Amino acid sequence: TQLLEQSPQFLSIQEGENLTVYCNSSSVFSSLQWYRQEPGEGPVLLVTVVTGGEVKKLKRLTFQFGDARKDSSLHITAAQPGDTGLYLCAGAIQGAQKLVFGQGTRLTINP
């Protein structure tokens, strides 16, 4: 059974600070996707990382896929209140069609 563990589960910081969210597994994934989910809504895809060691940037968000494709991180620089939300990582397993989701990191950015 493939599991993805996210840490921390909850994070509350002040506007302007930097933060990193982690997504870890003992399993290898063919790709890993990061989503953001607002209350009562569906997950919205932010980015997909595919290659071990890959780094992708989306404005102030930096996503990295581990060299062994078992873990990933999301780093936010100079966090803003608009970054508040639930961030989910989801791994794709080669040969399968399902995504395996982490439990999410609930991020609160205080003005």
Add this chain to the structure above:
Amino acid sequence: EPEVTQTPSHQVTQMGQEVILRCVPISNHLYFYWYRQILGQKVEFLVSFYNNEISEKSEIFDDQFSVERPDGSNFTLKIRSTKLEDSAMYFCASSSTGGGLSMYYEQYFGPGTRLTVT
């Protein structure tokens, strides 16, 4: 921008009743999925559908569940006899490629249907 749509947004039903949740995937996508999220828990995979048949399903997807693509645009999830524990958000997703053929594929999710079983 193309998006996945779902109806209804909220469905309340009595235990033992049948419900049908509807989804319109992104128009040029070929792979369709249902996931559910019980309040406070992880998003869980239920089933994937390709070429008019189920391609993968989880242990959650038992005989009370079924999926169908009745026409060229809709994709439905039927729960035959609802139980209290079926109360959850149900998300439909679609992708243009599937994991079996591609190293990676991006799944796009709809806004969800909140199912409440009383």
